[in-house]
Amino acid sequence: MGMIEYDRATAESFRAARELPLASLTAWREVLTPFLVPGTTVLDLGAGTGLFTRAFREWFDVEVIAVEPSADMRAVSGEEMLAGDAARIPLPDGSVDVVWMSTVVHHVPDLAAAGREIRRVLRDGSVLIRGVFPGRTDRLGLLEHFPEAARGLARFPTVEGVADGLGFDVVSLEPVPQQSAESLRDKADGLRRDADTLLRGLTDEEFERGLERLRHAAATAPSAPVIDYLDFLVLS
Numbered sequence: 055m056g057m058i059e060y061d062r063a064t065a066e067s068f069r070a071a072r073e074l075p076l077a078s079l080t081a082w083r084e085v086l087t088p089f090l091v092p093g094t095t096v097l098d099l100g101a102g103t104g105l106f107t108r109a110f111r112e113w114f115d116v117e118v119i120a121v122e123p124s125a126d127m128r129a130v131s132g133e134e135m136l137a138g139d140a141a142r143i144p145l146p147d148g149s150v151d152v153v154w155m156s157t158v159v160h161h162v163p164d165l166a167a168a169g170r171e172i173r174r175v176l177r178d179g180s181v182l183i184r185g186v187f188p189g190r191t192d193r194l195g196l197l198e199h200f201p202e203a204a205r206g207l208a209r210f211p212t213v214e215g216v217a218d219g220l221g222f223d224v225v226s227l228e229p230v231p232q233q234s235a236e237s238l239r240d241k242a243d244g245l246r247r248d249a250d251t252l253l254r255g256l257t258d259e260e261f262e263r264g265l266e267r268l269r270h271a272a273a274t275a276p277s278a279p280v281i282d283y284l285d286f287l288v289l290s
């Protein structure tokens with residue numbers, strides 16, 4: 055199945071370490087605005103602990119339906135979410151306008167099955183993907199400090215692999231910035247290894263060395279905000 059098990063402990067770590075304040079995601083709000091026009095029904099597929107479910111409700115005048123396979127992620131989210139996954143979406147045919155998948159697509163074991171299911175529930179809209187793709191990680195700070203994380207990244211599907219696998223066409227692809235932490239020190243202090251697929255793939259030694267690098271960098275640039283870029287892939 056997926057790359058990691060989202061049990062209760064992982065869900066708690068994810069909530070603590072990976073959820074960002076909405077103010078850190080203003081560039082994401084901007085790129086999503088043309089798609090999430092008032093009256094849109096958006097499916098947050100693999101909604102996790104509900105970061106974007108809450109963001110969309112706050113930012114846009116849209117209806118958000120959240121689907122998440124892990125009972126623990128659903129419970130920790132505190133949001134109303136449906137049990138399901140990309141290949142089993144518990145919604146009627148043609149019931150949503152937009153499908154949103156944030157850092158989910160690399161967990162999907164059968165992209166073709168997911169693509170069929172997404173087509174079934176989509177009325178006529180787009181699939182919006184936030185993610186990390188092999189070969190496009192120049193501005194992902196994690197890899198600077200934890201270079202061995204590239205090993206896990208190599209197993210993620212490429213942009214073409216995702217589009218072809220799901221059976222959709224690429225409409226656009228652009229890196230979008232986010233403020234991942236207020237400083238490298240905050241980043242180091244808040245890091246939770248079990249909340250990140252790439253960090254979980256490291257040996258203890260690799261992780262400790264990376265943490266040391268990160269703390270060293272934090273000591274030399276203590277107050278610079280940490281900006282990372284993830285890709286925004288639009289398919290239709």
Ligand SMILES: C[S@@+](CC[C@H](N)C(=O)[O-])C[C@H]1O[C@@H](n2cnc3c(N)ncnc32)[C@H](O)[C@@H]1O
Nearest residue numbers: 056060100101102105124139140156157161162
């Ligand atoms: C890294 S978390 C991202 C959560 C949320 N989308 C966010 O950006 O905060 C990945 C989520 O994908 C879910 N997931 C794993 N396999 C999935 C699948 N086959 N279909 C849908 N979601 C899946 C996991 O349970 C987990 O909640």
